[in-house]
Amino acid sequence: ALEVRLASRPHGWPTDENFEIAEVSVPSPGEGQIVVRNVVMSVDPYMRGRMNDVKSYSAPFQIGEPLDGGVVGEVVASNFDGLKPGDHVLHGLGWREYAVLDGTQALKVDPAVAPLSTYLGVLGMPGLTAYAGLLATAEFKEGDVVFVSGAAGAVGQLVGQIARLKGASRVIGSAGSADKVKYLVDELGFDAAFNYKDGPVAEQLAALAPNGIDVYFDNVGGEHLEAAIAVMNPHGRAALCGAISMYNDTTPPAAPRNLVQLIGKRITLRGLLVGDHQALQPQFVAEMGAWIASGELKYTETVVEGGVRQAPAAFLGMLRGENTGKMLVQLG
Numbered sequence: 575a576l577e578v579r580l581a582s583r584p585h586g587w588p589t590d591e592n593f594e595i596a597e598v599s600v601p602s603p604g605e606g607q608i609v610v611r612n613v614v615m616s617v618d619p620y621m622r623g624r625m626n627d628v629k630s631y632s633a634p635f636q637i638g639e640p641l642d643g644g645v646v647g648e649v650v651a652s653n654f655d656g657l658k659p660g661d662h663v664l665h666g667l668g669w670r671e672y673a674v675l676d677g678t679q680a681l682k683v684d685p686a687v688a689p690l691s692t693y694l695g696v697l698g699m700p701g702l703t704a705y706a707g708l709l710a711t712a713e714f715k716e717g718d719v720v721f722v723s724g725a726a727g728a729v730g731q732l733v734g735q736i737a738r739l740k741g742a743s744r745v746i747g748s749a750g751s752a753d754k755v756k757y758l759v760d761e762l763g764f765d766a767a768f769n770y771k772d773g774p775v776a777e778q779l780a781a782l783a784p785n786g787i788d789v790y791f792d793n794v795g796g797e798h799l800e801a802a803i804a805v806m807n808p809h810g811r812a813a814l815c816g817a818i819s820m821y822n823d824t825t826p827p828a829a830p831r832n833l834v835q836l837i838g839k840r841i842t843l844r845g846l847l848v849g850d851h852q853a854l855q856p857q858f859v860a861e862m863g864a865w866i867a868s869g870e871l872k873y874t875e876t877v878v879e880g881g882v883r884q885a886p887a888a889f890l891g892m893l894r895g896e897n898t899g900k901m902l903v904q905l906g
């Protein structure tokens with residue numbers, strides 16, 4: 575069976591050279607363990623941070639060791655009472671064709687309830703991030719004008735729609751291509767969207783937000799955050815979810831330069847970690863499930879075929895914006 579290992583640590587943008595594919599044998603399960611044939615795996619922005627050797631909320635990957643991350647697969651052998659061959663599980667040992675883990679570390683999922691891929695996207699970690707980040711971290715309330723960056727990605731596509739469904743007075747998104755902008759407005763019901771590559775973010779955002787914004791959901795950081803602060807209304811709130819514009823930077827960011835505006839406008843910037851919001855999981859699944867079933871909320875996935883060998887390319891492609899919606903790799 576194949577697995578993807580960290581070959582070296584990137585300086586700046588990662589490349590294929592930072593990864594290696596290794597052939598390993600599939601061990602049999604120990605006491606309380608299961609063997610899973612992985613079916614569909616996630617590539618996520620936070621994995622870029624884990625390629626660095628720095629202490630963070632998620633431990634760094636180790637050189638010569640397989641990478642890991644969210645994945646759904648089928649149990650093929652089990653020494654764990656709660657799971658049997660044929661069951662499907664969500665677990666954390668992606669980047670490999672077969673995983674061996676304690677049954678307690680796997681969450682059973684039902685492909686009859688929702689497609690397996692959705693447990694990594696709209697109904698999974700990115701979905702809860704969007705839901706909790708908007709409603710809890712940013713304290714969204716009906717009538718707010720909401721701006722979300724990275725709006726056509728896994729998290730962003732949901733933030734804008736949740737805001738719309740919860741009664742935002744205006745939803746604005748930014749993304750990195752004309753097609754994505756069109757998708758946001760035509761398919762997802764955003765009121766307005768712009769391509770941040772077309773010109774200064776501050777100018778484009780100001781033109782689309784004549785009455786300012788009340789909530790900013792930040793997936794990008796830097797120039798986007800500065801632009802959001804500039805048009806933020808008094809008592810505005812920003813959920814700082816990610817800063818993908820900086821993940822490959824080797825020099826300190828140039829923006830935001832206008833933090834002084836936080837004082838006069840009494841703006842709140844609050845960091846968000848999805849792991850803190852497990853308590854919202856039941857409410858999130860119930861509400862999100864109903865919106866999907868009624869057709870009120872749509873989601874897109876970009877699924878890279880070709881197995882685990884394609885995982886590094888899928889990950890690098892996601893960092894470059896090749897995905898619309900959740901980026902996934904089909905393994906089997």
Ligand code: NDP
Nearest residue numbers: 619727728729749750793815816817818819846847848895
């Ligand atoms: P996405 O599906 O949004 O994929 C990443 C996207 O980032 C790309 O598609 C690309 O789209 C965009 N991007 C890349 N470089 C830049 C740039 N320089 N400026 C602006 N956009 C850029 O990923 P996720 O939805 O999984 O994650 C979105 C954000 O949320 C990330 O910052 C991630 O780290 C964060 N996150 C945080 C969590 C938490 O608990 N705090 C949990 C989950 C995610 P484009 O074509 O628009 O450039």
